Amino acid sequence: MMLRISEIEIHADHLDQYKALLKEEAEASVRLEPGVIAIFPLYQREDHTQIRILEMYADRQAYEAHLKTPHFQKYKTATLHMVKSLKLVDMQAIDAETMTRMFKKMKR
Template sequence: MNLTEPPLIKMYDLVLKPEKQAEYLVYGKRNLELSIQTEPQTLAMHALQKENDAFHKVVFEIYTDLAAQKRHQNAPQFKKYASFAKDALVEKNETELIPELLLEKVDFLSGKAHAPLLVRLARLKIKDRHMAAFKVAVFSEMRQAIALETGVLALYATSLKNEPDVWLFLEFYQNEVAYQAHLKTPHFEEYLAKTKNALEKKELQTLREETLVSQGNIDYERKR
């Protein structure tokens, strides 16, 4: 799915009441799965949790545009989820992200049963004078990883709408073995060498999969 127009991406940080956990998983899964089946312009939705905090959720949503998101918000399954969430959430923070490079394998989340994937979230602050070189290096590395590594399933590079020097990467690997193998590839080592002076700050965390859905094979590159 080659996208020529920039999709809309939202990230939500949610804090859930512990006693609402079981219901949240049911409502959330139903909302995501029905949405990806019935809304062709809802491109991907990923519900995750912080590795060491089962009640701190992270949700990524990708739509073709704002109109697609509004259609989703009027869907019956979302309205049921939203009604539940009013009482279930202690905190909700929304961040709009600018898509920089979005890549998925053709068979990413094809609907077949799979073991939980390894999901990594990276937050990088880029020094302004290195931004152009950083972008070239990371785009090259990402495309090689998707093309050459069977265990690298999807990579999303985004920047914060109001902080363009801060980039968020959401990365999906088949498992820990695939992730560790990725770190040792020539293209990743080349990326590290080329960007070692570009980063002002770097934060990494592992997220646990709850519900992952996608239309599949997303390919979008931001042109500047």
């Protein structure tokens, strides 16, 4: 599995438009791409311009395929001028077994 946290800062005057485009892209990715396990956007309560996205892919190939999809390309192109900073942080699960249980629990 490939895990990543995207740390993004958005220009405040584009925040509402950015959040709408991100929501659309995340939904399409999870719905249309079998290799996308989760794209879960979040923002900091104290500073809404600070966006974090938890990204979970079946593997590196699923991530590479995701980058080529029309919905991701639309998001990337449309939001480029809205992004003040972007940092991609690759992560490693400490306890993958509990993560599996978490997803099973969500299906209840």
